[in-house]
Amino acid sequence: MIKAGIIGSTGYAGQQLVWLLKRHKEVEIIFLSSHSYTNLTFSDVYPQYDRFIEDLCIDIHTAENKFSLIDVLFIALPHGKSFDITKKALNLGVKVIDLGADFRLKSTEAYENWYGLTHGCSDLLAASIYGLPELYRENIKESNLIANPGCYPTASILALAPLLKEKLIDPNSIIIDAKSGVSGAGRKENIQTLFAECNESIKAYAVGSHRHTPEIEQEVSNIYGENIYLSFTPHLIPMNRGILATCYGNLKEKITQESLNKIYEDFYRDDYFVRMxxxxxxxxxxKGTNLCDLHVCVDERVGRVIVVSAIDNLMKGAAGQAIQNMNILFNINETHGLELMAMAP
Amino acid sequence: MIKAGIIGSTGYAGQQLVWLLKRHKEVEIIFLSSHSYTNLTFSDVYPQYDRFIEDLCIDIHTAENKFSLIDVLFIALPHGKSFDITKKALNLGVKVIDLGADFRLKSTEAYENWYGLTHGCSDLLAASIYGLPELYRENIKESNLIANPGCYPTASILALAPLLKEKLIDPNSIIIDAKSGVSGAGRKENIQTLFAECNESIKAYAVGSHRHTPEIEQEVSNIYGENIYLSFTPHLIPMNRGILATCYGNLKEKITQESLNKIYEDFYRDDYFVRMxxxxxxxxxxKGTNLCDLHVCVDERVGRVIVVSAIDNLMKGAAGQAIQNMNILFNINETHGLELMAMAP
Amino acid sequence: MIKAGIIGSTGYAGQQLVWLLKRHKEVEIIFLSSHSYTNLTFSDVYPQYDRFIEDLCIDIHTAENKFSLIDVLFIALPHGKSFDITKKALNLGVKVIDLGADFRLKSTEAYENWYGLTHGCSDLLAASIYGLPELYRENIKESNLIANPGCYPTASILALAPLLKEKLIDPNSIIIDAKSGVSGAGRKENIQTLFAECNESIKAYAVGSHRHTPEIEQEVSNIYGENIYLSFTPHLIPMNRGILATCYGNLKEKITQESLNKIYEDFYRDDYFVRMxxxxxxxxxxKGTNLCDLHVCVDERVGRVIVVSAIDNLMKGAAGQAIQNMNILFNINETHGLELMAMAP
Amino acid sequence: MIKAGIIGSTGYAGQQLVWLLKRHKEVEIIFLSSHSYTNLTFSDVYPQYDRFIEDLCIDIHTAENKFSLIDVLFIALPHGKSFDITKKALNLGVKVIDLGADFRLKSTEAYENWYGLTHGCSDLLAASIYGLPELYRENIKESNLIANPGCYPTASILALAPLLKEKLIDPNSIIIDAKSGVSGAGRKENIQTLFAECNESIKAYAVGSHRHTPEIEQEVSNIYGENIYLSFTPHLIPMNRGILATCYGNLKEKITQESLNKIYEDFYRDDYFVRMxxxxxxxxxxKGTNLCDLHVCVDERVGRVIVVSAIDNLMKGAAGQAIQNMNILFNINETHGLELMAMAP
Structure with a gap:
């Protein structure tokens, strides 16, 4: 049994992680930590889980004293909060999967520019692995610090990776128009995300300035082999869960729909969680799964390719992917605990 | 392995049943039948299930020819459509679980009055069992024809049963004010249930005339030992799933909250799916579970008790309960395939 | 021109009031006051109103200095906050319409019990009028302090008034099962009313203890001529606006549907805003109107009458009714500025 | 008084038109025609409008016999259905405002390719005017046949027009990623637009093939002075009303945000319904207004401009714009009957 601790267990991503871990047959939860709900049971915070998850939420200091009992630490905190905890855990030989943003950007400068913070342990960046298994499965196996990708980047990078690897599109032409459910904004007191403020409306936000932009750019640049700058526009949609990323790129040369399909199918042939x-x-x-659904389409009229990806922002976009990374880290079946089918309607 | 066939597999209840059966470790699906989608694969109708449920939907005549291969037949058809199929299946020794209304009312007259149809096999009514395991678990074990309860009756009866068994309330005072998500109206072309007709609104419907009324009355009368007539008012709510039943009754005598809690806890002590x-x-x-959540409250100011029950209309209110009945019928663990936890948010 | 000031102009009810006043041809807004958004323009807080409502929000002290310039003061503050302001305004000869709860209950004791506060000016209670024009139109004309009714009480009292006036139902049998959109909870930072916490769910809340209960009881008791205690159960529905109140009462004697219809039609014959x-x-x-839609139905099977009323909680349930009261106070056409038709869909 | 007739009055756009005409002080409705609801009163179909709109819906033949009584005919029918009616009305000297697609494309070939229909009166195309007042106000004044623009084209063209007129962007780089509420799909029996099929989800549809594409291309080409081919991707959003169009174009040369703002402000200086x-x-x-809200932003990082426009698809995207066109045609104030402010929340 893998022994796991979770810091930040009562945010939306954190609690989804707990949900998944509770069902995972190879994992034992050693502790759940929550800053806001210390000393409440988990089902006091989430009455959904009554009878199923009755663990007490402990504070972070108590949690740190239990690091010696665990094999893996999941951190689901706001950016800038993971530095010390990560160091402590790694020093004790605990593997760390950070669902936050602190170890995703390889460039300290980029981190400090986009997040407006001093990076607290940039020495760890070289060893950390960007935890997108479809791209970095082999590296993840060897690592002990996984930077779990952001929700938008997961949807965007999976949509674009085959195009970029094959250099089919002009790297300066990429536009990602993404749409997210409201749970992406987190579970915190906020007028902007009140029901009556989000229902019956849609908006773009953080246009040209969203912090997931450099993360996407870093990864698509890596794949392509050159620095890429792109447009990424997130939108808020009146639904609880889900991200749809509509991605556009100009084809360098004509390509048939069939060839394009084949390129994607080959690229994701061994990836259970990507459905073409x-x-x-x-x-x-x-919804409620770790799947990423993709469809790619050549629009010959305009010489452009359109790829749409759909994920659940809390699953493949956060907690599900964290479990997938854990499975790889501990060399168990990658799909373990993640064989979930969406429920209709 | 239990070999199962499903008639009416592509309605909302039917497909939820297929979803559950696919995950059930003791069941093999022999056929899925669908009138509207014959010769399509299940995932053509429900793209959610791509890769997971690729069975072909067959027509009902082809299905009937396979009755000899199955142990249990699930029927999820509109009322009035189950008579012949049920007879054929029973004659071949196949157990039948009917998710429709045709075998729920013990009184042919009541059926014909409320449904406006001649009952096609009232001779089977005596042997059929109302499949609410919390009340009839022992009878279900012995039966081969289960009338799976309606969604509103499940929520209502479970809410009221302990009060009636203990004769705590005036039987003439019962009011059930129920609220349902739109999936309860089924998956059929209908202007009334278009998104833009249901969103941002709520209404009562079928007030004083809903067909679940006699079903609830039959069961609460059975428990109480006298004929009970009650008010049942359903409402349509802008959400996909879920039923909330707010039930009122006048207390005959004063009772403390503690005593009432104990009565409910005792009544449902052995019922996994009822959470007090x-x-x-x-x-x-x-949501997404076979659970029924209950809370009961004495309102001393007015000498009344209020019970609220919450179920998922497609699960405990339809397909989940059908699986629960199947588990009982085949003498396997009642919770098998139903250990589901709601997902937040 | 009626000169108006508004205290608490940026809450949901307050801003709806401003919306209505801006369109009202007989009113001039002298000031808008807001605690949370002092020194912002109104359209900074509500970008919907850009170009239409560009007034600056002033603080309450600045507002008080302008009382001498106005004819009427609207107060839309949380309970317990209106006492001093009301006294100041009245002393200056300004008429006051209070959208809050501070002057609705005639009994200081009831106020203090249900609201847990000492009443700051119970001497004003005798002179204040409960501003439900369908019941108190003549008294409103003579008053200078109007306690604008709560949203649930408006829907409930209008539904029940004819039954009680005619003493058709047993006063001990009244049950009001009400459902409200989320705007009823106000525009404040609150995890409970986040989109992802309200969407796809329904709940009862404040069962047996909601503060609108004594308000409803006071008014139905007045109509009936005896103290009435009733059950009132509010529910939260995933929509922005709207209240539906489903009201039940036991008929003392048989009555035909036709007679009942006539009683309601007669009762509301001169009330523009009640549609039978x-x-x-x-x-x-x-939605978006000051109307109250009503339908009443005899259920002979159970000897009970069911009335359902529908209002917009921010209009007839708050700001619209306040305007209606203002129109009456200032002796202009009661429908002025309120001839609004719902928009479909 | 302008005497108006409406064909297709009970679809979502048609009924919104009736709603607006009823409030319009210069218009008298002579007839409402409806194929699906002939001989019902309007408020039987839309109970919202009870008491306000009690006209009887007449059939189209009866309607045609009344053409001699009207000044203007509004047609809100599916494409391919307007040809004969338009000819008849024009022959009688009646001005026609067609909310459908039959007269929007100037090229018969484009119409026949994209709509798969033979055009029934291509001789009228030369004289018809594309009814986007912000571009064609002067031409509209002189015309008697107005092709009222589609909802997506209205949002898209208004967003892009200033950029194209000033030739600021590469015409081959235009991408329009648009999102619409479900009322855009019309009020017809359809499983795809059931509540439970649309709620809690988002999808792209008709990618690269939507019939509004050639309409947008025609107009932006006209403005730019060259044939433009662009990407237009519509998405379906779980809300009743609204279109958001997120538009992208590559800047030919650097431009400051201030310059860009000025270009837009100048372009729309005299357009009441465009709010920068x-x-x-x-x-x-x-929502509920004839406004188009626009914001434009230079993203220097990527040398691209992003414009987002928001309209109400049934108002500026259909019925509101039709009224605006009528006002221009009859030389009355363009804003008459359209001075509507959105209601929050």
Missing amino acids: RKNFPETRWV | RKNFPETRWV | RKNFPETRWV | RKNFPETRWV
């Missing part, structure tokens, strides 16, 4: 679809996906197809 | 809650439940607590 | 409907109303029928 | 905003708009800001 015959039609453009809907977010409900992947 | 400390607070009034929300439908999201049981 | 042929069918049970839906909240979308009155 | 300081921030990216949300669809709720324009």
Whole structure:
């Protein structure tokens, strides 16, 4: 049994992680930590889980004293909060999977520019692995510090990776128009995300300035082999869960739909969690699962390719992917605990 | 392995049943039948299930020819459509679980009055069992024809049963004010249930005339030992899933909250799927599960008791309960395939 | 021109009031006051109103200095906050319409019990009028302090008044099962009313203890002529606006549907804002209007009458009714500025 | 008084038109025609409008016999259905405003390719005017056949027009990623637009093939002076109303944000219904209004400009714009009957 601790267990991503870990047959939860709900049981915070998850939420100091009892630490905190904890855990030989942003950007400068913070342990960046298994499965196996990708980057990078690897599109032409459910904004007191403020409306936000932009750029640049700068525009949608990323790129040369399909199928041949679809996906197809549904389409009229990806922002976009990374880290079946099928309707 | 066939597999209840059966370790699906989608694969109709449920939907005549291969037949058809199929299946020694209304009312007259149809096999009514395991578990074990309860009756009867068994309330005072998500109206072309007709609104419907009324009355009368007539008012709510039943009754005598809690806890002590809650439940607590959450409260000011029950209308209110009945029928663990936890948010 | 000031102008009810006043041809807004958004323009807080409402929000002390310039003061503050302001305004000869709860209950004791506060000016209670024009139109004309009714009480009292006036139902049998959109909870930072906490769910809340209970009881008791205690159960529904109140009462004697219809039609014959409907109303029928839609139905099977009322909680349930009261106070056409038709869909 | 007839009055756009005409002080409705609801009163179909709109819906033949009584005919029918009616009305000297697609494309070939229909009166195309007042106000004044623009084209063209007129962007780089509420799909029996099929999900549809594409291309080409081919991707969003169009184009040369703002402000200086905003708009800001909210932003990092427009698809995207066109045609104030402010929340 893998012994796990979770810091930040009562945010939306954290609690989804706990949900998944509780069902995982190879994992034992050693502790759940929560800053806001210390000394409450988990089901006091989430009455959904009554009878199923009755663990007490402990504070972070008590949690740190239990690091010696665990094999893996999941951290689901706001950015800038993971530095010390990560160092402590690593020093004790505990593997760390950080669901936050602190170890995703390889460039300390980029981190400090986009997040407006001094990076507290940039020495760890070289060893950390960007935890997108479809790209870095082999590196993840060897690592002890996994930077779990952001939700938008997961959807965007998976949509674009085959195009970039094959250098089919002009790297300066990439536009990602993404749409997210409101749980992406987190579970915190906030007028902007009140029901009556989000329902019956849609908006773009953080246009040209969202912190997931450099993360996406870093990864697509890596794949392509050159620095890429792109447009990424997130939108807020009146639904709880789900991200749809509609991605555009100009084709360098003509390519048939069939060839393009084959390129994607080959690229993701061994990736259980990527489903290539015959039609453009809907977010409900992947709701509550770790799947990423993809459909790619050549639009010959305009010489452009359009790829749409759909994920559940809390699953493949956060907690599900964290479990997938854990499975790889501990050399168990990558799909373990993640064989989930969306429920209709 | 239990060999199962499903008639009416592509309605909302039917497909939820297929979803559950696919995950059930003791069941093999022999056929899925669908009138509207014959010769399509299941995942053509429900793209959610791509890769997971690729069975072909067959027509009902082809299905009937396979009755000899199955142990249990699930029927999820509109009322009035189950008579012949049920007879054929029973004659071949196949157990039948009917998710429709045709065998729920013991009185042919009541059926014909409320449904406006001649009952096609009232001779089977005596042997059929109302499949609410919390009340009839022992009878279900012995039966081969289970009338799976309606969604509103499940929520209502479970809420009221302990009060009636203990004769705590005036039987003429019962009011059930119930609220359902839109999936309860089924998956059929209908202007009334279009998104833009249901969103941002709520209404009562079928007031005083809903067909679940006699079903609830039959069962609460059985428990109480006298004929009971009650008010049942369903409402349509802008959400996909869930039923909340707010039930009122006048206390015959004063009773403390503690005594009432104990009565409910005792009544449901051995019922895994009933969760007694400390607070009034929300439908999201049981979404995607076979649970029924209950909270009961004495209102001394008015000498009345209020019970609120929450279920998922497609699970404990339909397909989940059908699986629960199947488990009992085949003498396997009642919770098998139903150990589901709601997902937040 | 009526000169108006508004205290608490940026809450949901307050801003709806401003919206209505801006369109009202007989009113000039002298000031808008807001505690949370002092020194912002109104359209900074509500970008919807850009170009239309560009007034600056002033603080309450600055507002008080302008009392001498106004004819009427609207107060939309949390309970317990209106006492001093009201006294100051009245002393200056300004008429006051209080959208809050501070002057609704005639009994200081009831106020202090249900609200847990000492009443700051119970001497004003005798002179204040409960501003439900359908009941108190003549008294409103003579008053200078109007206690604008709560949203649930408006829907409930209008539904029940004719039954009680005619003493058709047993006063001990009244049950009001009410459902409200989320704007009823106000525009404040609150995890409970986040989109992802309310969407796809329904719950009862404050069962047996909601502060609108004594308000409803006071008014129905007045109509009936005896003290009435009743059950009132509010529910939270995933929509922005609207209240549906489903009201039940036991008939003392048989009555025909036709007689009942006539009683309601007669009762509300001169009330523009009450629409008697042929069918049970839906909240979308009155959305964005000051209307109250009503349908009443005898259920002979159970000897009970069911009345359903639908209002917009921010309009007839708050700001619209306040305007209606203002129109009456200033002796202009009661419908002025309120001739609004719901928009479909 | 302008005497108006409406064909297709009970679809979502048609009924919104009736709603607006009823409030319009210069218009008298002579007839409402409806194929699906002939001989019902309007408020039987839309109970919202009870008491306000009690006209009887007449059939189309009866309607045609009344053409001699009207000044203007509004047609809100599916494409391919307007040809004969338009000819008849024009022959009688009646001005026609067609909310459908039959007269929008100037090229018969494009119409026949994209709509798969033979055009029934291509001789009228030369004289018809594309009814986007912000571009064609002067031509509209002179015309008697107005092709009222589609909802997506209205949002898209208004967003892009200043950029194209000033030739600031590469015409081959245009991408329009648009999002619409479900009312855009019309009020017809359809499983795809059931509540439970749309709620809690988002999808792209008709990617690269939506019929609004050639309409947008025609107009932006006209403005730019060269044939433009662009990407237009519509998405379906779980809300009733609203379109948000997120538009991208590559800047030919650097331009400051200030210059760009000035270009837009100048372009729309005399257009009441276009609001230039300081921030990216949300669809709720324009809900229930004829406004188009716009914000434009230079993203220097990528040398691209992003414009977001928000409209109400049934107002500026259909019925509101039709009224605006009528006002221009009859030489009355363009804003008459359209001075509507969105309601929050």
